Amino acid sequence: MERDTDLVRPTKILKLKSFSSIHNGGMIKDQYGRTFDYVRIAVNERCNLRCVYCMPEEGINFMPQKDLLTTDEINRLISILVKSGVKKIRFTGGEPLLHKDIVSLVNFSANAGVKSIHLTTNGLLLGKMAKPLYEAGLNGINISLDTLDHKKFEEITRRKGLEKVIDGLNLALSLEFPSVKMNIVFMRDFNHREIGDFVELTREKPLTVRFIELMPFDAHQIWKTGKFFGAELIEKEIRQLYPNVRTDNGSATEHHIFKVPGYAGKVGIIPAFTRSLCGKCNRIRVTADGKIRNCLYSDDEFDLRQLIKNGASDKDIGKGIRRAMWMKPEDGWAAQRLGDQGRESMTQIGG
Ligand code: SAM
Numbered sequence: 214m215e216r217d218t219d220l221v222r223p224t225k226i227l228k229l230k231s232f233s234s235i236h237n238g239g240m241i242k243d244q245y246g247r248t249f250d251y252v253r254i255a256v257n258e259r260c261n262l263r264c265v266y267c268m269p270e271e272g273i274n275f276m277p278q279k280d281l282l283t284t285d286e287i288n289r290l291i292s293i294l295v296k297s298g299v300k301k302i303r304f305t306g307g308e309p310l311l312h313k314d315i316v317s318l319v320n321f322s323a324n325a326g327v328k329s330i331h332l333t334t335n336g337l338l339l340g341k342m343a344k345p346l347y348e349a350g351l352n353g354i355n356i357s358l359d360t361l362d363h364k365k366f367e368e369i370t371r372r373k374g375l376e377k378v379i380d381g382l383n384l385a386l387s388l389e390f391p392s393v394k395m396n397i398v399f400m401r402d403f404n405h406r407e408i409g410d411f412v413e414l415t416r417e418k419p420l421t422v423r424f425i426e427l428m429p430f431d432a433h434q435i436w437k438t439g440k441f442f443g444a445e446l447i448e449k450e451i452r453q454l455y456p457n458v459r460t461d462n463g464s465a466t467e468h469h470i471f472k473v474p475g476y477a478g479k480v481g482i483i484p485a486f487t488r489s490l491c492g493k494c495n496r497i498r499v500t501a502d503g504k505i506r507n508c509l510y511s512d513d514e515f516d517l518r519q520l521i522k523n524g525a526s527d528k529d530i531g532k533g534i535r536r537a538m539w540m541k542p543e544d545g546w547a548a549q550r551l552g553d554q555g556r557e558s559m560t561q562i563g564g
Pocket residue numbers: 260266267305306307308309333334335355356357396398425426427428429430431485559560563564
C-alpha cells in the first residue's frame with residue numbers, strides 16, 4: 214500500500230508549517246521536545262527462524278530483494294544520519310547476519326563516525342560472524358533467546374539450534390564486546406517459569422538479560438492466546454525470587470535495570486507494550502524497504518527509498534528524515550489510534 218508521504222491529513226499540514234519554520238538542520242527533533250540520535254536499521258526481512266510471536270510458520274509476504282534498500286543506499290543514509298547528529302546505530306531485520314554485507318555495513322558505520330554500533334540477532338550465525346563483526350567495530354550484540362530448554366526453543370522458533378545460539382553468546386562474551394545483552398520475549402506458559410534461570414545467567418556472566426513484553430505484531434497468532442505478561446508482573450516475580458535485588462539506573466528503554474548483589478551482570482525489563490517510556494524515546498526506525506517509521510506503533514511511514522530513487526540530494530533526504538520525525542505522535546497509544554498496524558510482522562520493522 215502507498216504510504217502517506219505527503220502528509221495529507223489536515224492536522225499534519227498544520228504541524229508541518231511549524232516544522233518548516235523551526236527546523237532547517239541540526240539535530241533531529243520532534244514537536245514534543247524529543248531529540249533522536251539513535252537509529253535502528255532493518256537490513257532485511259528474511260529470517261532463518263520462525264518465532265511464533267513474529268511470523269507464521271510459512272513466513273510472510275516477504276518483499277522482493279529489488280524493493281529493499283541496497284548496501285550503498287543504507288551507507289548513504291548512515292552518512293546523512295551521522296551528519297544530523299545520530300550517534301548510535303542498531304542493525305536488525307529480519308536476521309541481520311543473513312545480510313551478505315553486514316560486516317561491511319558495520320565497518321562503514323565505524324568509519325563514518327558512528328559512536329556506538331550494535332546489532333540484534335537470533336544468534337544462530339554468531340559462531341562464524343562474531344569475530345569479523347568485532348574486528349569491523351561492532352560495540353554491542355543483543356541476542357534474542359527466549360528459552361534455555363531445547364523442546365521449548367523448537368516450539369517457539371519452529372527450528373532447532375539452541376546450542377548454536379548459546380555457543381554464539383559465549384563467543385560474544387569471550388570477545389569482550391562492550392555490551393552483550395539477551396532479549397527474552399516474556400510469555401505466560403511458554404517461558405515465564407524460566408525467569409530465575411535467566412537471572413542466574415547474570416551470576417557469572419557480564420550479561421544483561423532483558424525481559425520484553427510481548428507486542429501484537431504477529432498478525433495475532435500469539436497475541437490473542439493470553440500469553441501477555443506485563444512489566445509490573447515481571448518485576449514482582451523477580452523481587453519474589455530475589456528479595457535483595459536492587460534497582461540500577463534505567464536507560465531510556467529499560468523500564469528498570471536490576472542487579473542482584475554480587476552478580477556480574479544485570480537484569481532489565483522493557484515495557485514494549487505498556488509503553489511507559491515514550492516520553493524518553495530517542496529512536497528512528499528504518500525498515501528494510503527504506504521507510505522511516507517514527508514510532509513502533511505508528512502506521513505512518515515516510516518513503517526514503519523513493520526519495521533516493523527520485524534522485525534527491527543528501528540535504529533533501531535529511532529534510533525528509535527531520536520531517537518524518539517531527540511528525541512523531543506523542544506516545545505509542547496516540548500512534549496506534551492513528552491507524553491499524555499496516556505491517557504483518559515485526560520482521561519487517563526490526564523490533
Ligand atoms: N532476527 C533478529 C532477532 O530476533 O534478534 C532481529 C529482528 S527481531 C524482529 C528483533 C527483536 O524483536 C527480537 O528481540 C525479537 O524477540 C523481538 N520481537 C519480535 N516480535 C515481537 C513481538 N511480537 N513482541 C515483542 N518482541 C518481538
